[in-house]
Amino acid sequence: MKKLFIVAMLLMSFSAHAEWKLIEFDEEAAFYLEDFFETGGRPLIWELVDYKNPNKFGNLSAKILWEMDCGKRLLRRVMFSSHPHRMGIGEPTVIDKEAGEWEKPATDSPQESIFILACRIDPNLGPKT
Secondary structure: OHHHHHHHHHHHOOOOOOOEEEEEEOOOEEEEEEOOOOOOOOOEEEEEEEEOOOOOOOOOEEEEEEEEEOOOOEEEEEEEEEEOOHHHOOOOOEEEOOOOOOEOOOOOOHHHHHHHHHHOOOOOOOOOO
16 A cells, blocks of 8 residues: 555656655665656666665665566666765766566565556556566
8 A cells, every 4th residue: 555655646746857756665775766757668767776774885875777568567677886875976886787687576676666657557467477
């Protein structure tokens, strides 16, 4: 229920300029997405992870570019960068531009929330891949 409320609030709050919008948080990190993106088809969306403690690279945030395949209900990481300061500030200390494998977003994950927003569908409905 909390996730659907957050998704509804994000859909109502889109504006003409891009900024980070909180979509979820847990005991380890807060998850944001850039609020200006195309929906449907194969959208690309930036996610920002703001860690409560330094990640495995010793940094406090990471940016991830996700590509969605709405028709097949899959997503993959296209790019990853790890940053020394919160909210993606500072020159990245790690950059990975190798695209990951296509996968179904994990249930109740930040990626599932992003998928629902980008594709405007529920990934748990319809044929499973």
